[in-house]
Amino acid sequence: MASTTVENYLKQLYLEQQALAGGELVPMGRLAAAMTVTPGTATTMVKALAEANLVAYEPRTGVRLTRAGEQLALHVLRRHRLVELFLVEVLGLDWSEVHEEAEHLEHAISDKVLERMDALLNYPAVDPHGDPIPTAKGKVSSPRLRTLAQVEPGTSARISRIADQEAAFLQFLRRAGLTPGVEVGVEARDAQADQVKVRLGGKPVTLGTAAAAKILVEEA
Amino acid sequence: MASTTVENYLKQLYLEQQALAGGELVPMGRLAAAMTVTPGTATTMVKALAEANLVAYEPRTGVRLTRAGEQLALHVLRRHRLVELFLVEVLGLDWSEVHEEAEHLEHAISDKVLERMDALLNYPAVDPHGDPIPTAKGKVSSPRLRTLAQVEPGTSARISRIADQEAAFLQFLRRAGLTPGVEVGVEARDAQADQVKVRLGGKPVTLGTAAAAKILVEEA
């Protein structure tokens, strides 16, 4: 069985790979930063993961999950995201706090309990942040989404996913009403002022480009 | 924060202390057996716990929880038992399998989640096996109960608690209908044949003394 630590490395590696999009290798520095360990620690760990055939490692270049590693990572992610939704839907916790909780629970939940939660939640497709929940078989749907910063002014879009788990950011979004499912109209975009102006249900909201880039949308 | 390992030692020590009843020290051998580690490992660990003022340790005699250690143990036990009940009541798991699940979850649940579960379950007093759930403040009610093996033939009693978490034993009890809350009449007791005959709702059941001793009852 994979230890909690191994599960975390694989999960983080999966997320970094996604962030890189293309088939590139994840540089060690990124992985080390994501895991908040020193680079030496990441190197040591990755060598062990490569030994176990969970990753392919190119020294001084980077690292990538093998199929086996990816399956394991997706299983961890499935637990994480189902737990998050469960905490919100069943226990009534706030959107902004479930990520931290799930970070621990994802390693302690058996498959049996996981499938019960899945059934109780009626086999949901996405977690409270709009992130897709991998299936038990390890499949994820990941539609290509644009960010709110890329939407042409004058058009509107539906928020589908938040690409940041920071509690403070999520609390801001909830207060602003910028939650998955909500329809927003983009009014103006100003690269110089680093701003995007949107309108939701009549109310205007101004966001920095960096914040808008963390809000993924489907265009109408 | 106490590690998972430390939490388990404290919890097990609490349970062993209870089993001993009197104020005696728990011998190292018992603790080592309960933790399924070698005696040397238990000695090492107990010395570390004593250093942290969680236990009082008398070399070659035994070990006992300090007040601080007991509070921590009760907090772990509270998590364990609330989780068990939650798994049965909310996720519909079987009585016999929740102990194992809770064994892992008890270390991953935050206070916030715990209190939500407590509220959702309407502040229960006992877990699915009839074991009392300590309060958040660390109080436990432990009424003096007799075992089914001690009940006088001719009288009847109500099952209140099962002092064994073995899945196979619990499955047997469920099939036999010997679950907490059930009223049984004791018909005969035979020390020589090592048997207790009971009747529940008309049906007769015969148990060995050892099994009957693991069923705690309130007498009518």
Added chain:
DNA sequence: ATCTCCTCTTTGAGTAGTCAAAGTCATTGT
């Protein structure tokens, strides 16, 4: 009174994960 046995403790060693700091390598700028 002492021998025996069993229980407990000590010692030496190993695994998993981590860091600090020294060493190596490739790229980048001149």
Added chain:
DNA sequence: ACAATGACTTTGACTACTCAAAGAGGAGAT
């Protein structure tokens, strides 16, 4: 072309937990 820079790897060391095996202590049997 080559020195400087920054990213990565290596090395040595530490913590937490564990076991196997050798050593010590005490309680009962003779």
